[in-house]
Amino acid sequence: MAEMGSKGVTAGKIASNVQKKLTRAQEKVLQKLGKADETKDEQFEQCVQNFNKQLTEGTRLQKDLRTYLTSVKAMHEASKKLNECLQEVYEPDWPGRDEANKIAENNDLLWMDYHQKLVDQALLTMDTYLGQFPDIKSRIAKRGRKLVDYDSARHHYESLQTAKKKDEAKIAKPVSLLEKAAPQWCQGKLQAHLVAQTNLLRNQAEEELIKAQKVFEEMNVDLQEELPSLWNSRVGFYVNTFQSIAGLEENFHKEMSKLNQSLSDVLLSLEKQHGSNTFTIKAQPSDNAPAKGNKSPSPPPDGSPAATPEIRVNHEPEPAGVATPGAALPKSPSQPAEASEVAGGTRPAAGAQEPGETAASEAASSSLPAVVVETFSGTVNGAVEGGSGAGRLDLPPGFMFKVQAQHDYTATDTDELQLKAGDVVLVIPFQNPEEQDEGWLMGVKESDWNQHRELEKCRGVFPENFTERVQ
Incomplete structure (x- = not known):
């Protein structure tokens, strides 16, 4: 029997819920068609808009905070791998090995502490803040349903009130043949029954209206107080959240800076002990500049052929048969001229060099530093001028020629x-x-040489095809 009663209650509840859904659906259709008015509350609607905006912002902040924590975790792993690499390459006999290992351990602990504090002071607070929104959102939706119930009960009661006036008119003036043919005593009973039935329906509608109104107003009052308070609380929450993140990050970087300084001191001590083996790192050329290293330099901006003269550099001697008759052979600055002039097909005297030989062999017997230069031949007033500037005090040692x-x-x-x-x-x-x-020359700008006379500081390489030979 109890089971039968339970099934009956359940079936009755289901039927009641179905009837409520049908009534609400009918009421919403009538409101959309304009055949029934809808209770409006602009102030509450503004609160709902603020609530939805606040929920969207909080959800985005939570998502970005989780992404930030993921990045911190990834940086922790990368830093840990880097320190492990340092520990592996740090040889046992190097000074500061124990200190380097200790710094690596403290670095790992610092990352772990930073991540955990971010979780405790930011992410968990964020989760708690957003945890209140689902319940409030559900109550807002329920308040909307109760408002429809209230409007439906109000419209039903108003329709009964209108019917009451019509019934009173019928009672005052019978219109049916049955009522006219009935005895007087029977007409009174019919009228009394009609009045009682009308009053019963009206009383029931009034009770339903009062009940629906009470439920709606209770929920409405609570939300009217809670939503503005929640909206105003966002300012303090955002301030506390970002202050916590900023403070944790600041402290983390301070402690990390100390560890980095300690590691730098350890490596500096290692460098002092093995200073002679210091490795110098050279910067790499950019993509838009002519690259060195067995690569041809980029053409000049205008691609002018005149800017790319073909020049043989120091280690390519002139062929033996190109010297012009009557030209003077290059001589060592510390020796008298031993070579006879090349004229009328005579061969040079003993000890003189052939035109194809480089000046490096001459410098071998000289008291000056050996200089490798290239000999350029040209006839000037019946004689050949050499392009070597070795031995001239106003030119750098080994000067070969000028370019512009x-x-x-x-x-x-x-x-x-x-x-x-x-x-x-x-x-x-x-x-x-x-x-x-290939394609690069060594030189010093003439203005720098005339001003400083310091070859080591002023010289450098440059792309040959950006220049043109002038001497």
Whole structure:
């Protein structure tokens, strides 16, 4: 029996819920068609709009905070891998090995502490803040349903009130043949029954209206107080959240800075002990500059053929048969002229060099430093002038010839010259010919040489095709 009663209650509740849904659906249709008025509350609607905006902002903040924590975790792992690499390459006999290992351990602990505090003071607070929104959102939706119930009960009661007036008119003036044919005593009973039935329906509608209104107003009052308070609380929450994040990050970087300084001191001590083995890192050229290292330099801006003269550099001697008769052979600055002039097909005297030989062999017997230069031949007033500037005090040692920049060139490395169109460069040989790359020359700007006379500070390499030979 109890089971039968339970099933009956459940069925009755389901039927009641279905009837409520049908009544609400009918009421919403009538309101949309304009056949029934809808209770409006503009102030509450504004509160709902603020609530939805606040929920959207909070959800985004929570998502971005989780992304931030994921990034912190990734940085922690990357830092840990880097420190593990340092520990592996740090050899046992190097000074500061124990200190480096301790710094690595403290670095790992610092990252873990930073991540955990972010979770405790920011993410969990964020989760608690957003945890109140689902319940309020559900209550707002329920308040909307109760408002529809209230409007439906109000409209039903109003329709009964209108019907009451019509019934009173019927009672005052019977219109049916049955009522006219009935005895007088029977007509009174019919009228009394009609009045009682009408009053019963009206009383029931009034009770339902009062009940629906009470439920709606209770929920409405609570939300009217709660929503504005929640909206105003967002300011303090955002301030506290971002203050916590900023403070934690500031402290983290302070502590990390101390660890980095300690590690730098340890490595500095290692560098002092093995200073002679310091590795120098050279900057790499950018993509828009002519690259060195067995690569041809980029063409000059205008692509002028005149800016790319073909020049043989220091280690390519002139062929033996190109010297002009009557030209003077290059001589060592410390020796008298031993070579006879080349004229009328006579051969040079003993001890003289052939035209194809480099000046390096001459410098071997000289008291001056050995200089490798290239010999250029040209007839001037019946004699051949040599292009070597070795031995001239106003030119750098090993001077070969002059070039003039035809285009601007921006240096991309510390060993390159910065050129402006019109700059004159004194070309000198490479100290190590194997370091010379194709399309590049070594030189010093004439203005720098005349001002400083310091070859080590002023010389540099530059792309040959940005210049044109002038001497």
